[in-house]
Amino acid sequence: MTPRMSSDQRREQILDAVLDVALERGLAVTSKELAAAAGVAEGTLYKAFGDKESLLRALVAREGRREDAAGQWIRAGGAEGTSLEELAAGIAELAILQYRQQFRMLQMLGSLMQQPSHEDIAEFDRMLEPWIDALDAHRDRLGIATARAAAMLRMLVIAACHDGGWGIPMTPAEIVHVFLHGVASRAHAPAAPAVAA
Incomplete structure (x- = not known):
């Protein structure tokens, strides 16, 4: 005999099952x-x-608290032994999927979203900790502190994955290129200033 689900388990199962239709139909869903x-x-x-x-409010709240997929990948060992390029691409790929879904949630159910609390904002900052730790292994290639590099990578992903009119959709490879090399080509980059001896 299958054990009976708790009410919390039943609620989670329902939320899992209705996510796609809620994202498709938004507030018009019946x-x-x-x-x-x-x-x-x-x-x-x-x-x-x-x-x-x-x-729908419970669905929005749960999705807003969903654990960072890139952080999960890093903690599971997926980033071990990767080059900086592979690390940035792995983070970008997973983060794009997650943030695109969150933007879709905002678009379809945004009026049900609550103003983020101080705890929500602190959790958003904590989600970067695995990114920072993984990038720290490559700090010799970064021109800025790893915490700042992680924040910039996340902002590139967020800006690049929104397809609602105010972002520029980018692939993970394009994000990695901008993150590591900027937008100017080396052929057109100004020469580094001379350093006085």
Whole structure:
């Protein structure tokens, strides 16, 4: 006999199941559509969340707290032995997927989002810690402190993955190129100033 799910487990299962339809339909999604996506009766949704808006708010809150995918990859050893280029590409690829989904959530369900708390902002900063640690192995190739390099890499990813009109969609390879080399080609870069002896 399969053990019975706790109410928290049931809520998580429902949230997992309704994510795609909520991102596709936004606030126009109906309770019936959510129930169908979750494979449950509408009454089960109401029992678990109270109403459609509460379910969607719970979904938005959960997705906003989702662990950083690039950090997970780094902590799992995926970045060990990688070159700086491979590390930056791995981070960019995983972060793009995650931030694109978060931008989609903002676009479709943004009115349900809460103002970030001090704890939310602190957690956003903490998510960079694995990036900083991994980049630190390559600090001799970085022209700035690793914490600043990690923050700049994340800002490149965020700006590059938003396809809603105010970003410039970029591939991970393009992000890596800009992160490591800037936008000027070496042929057109000004000569380094002479250093007085």
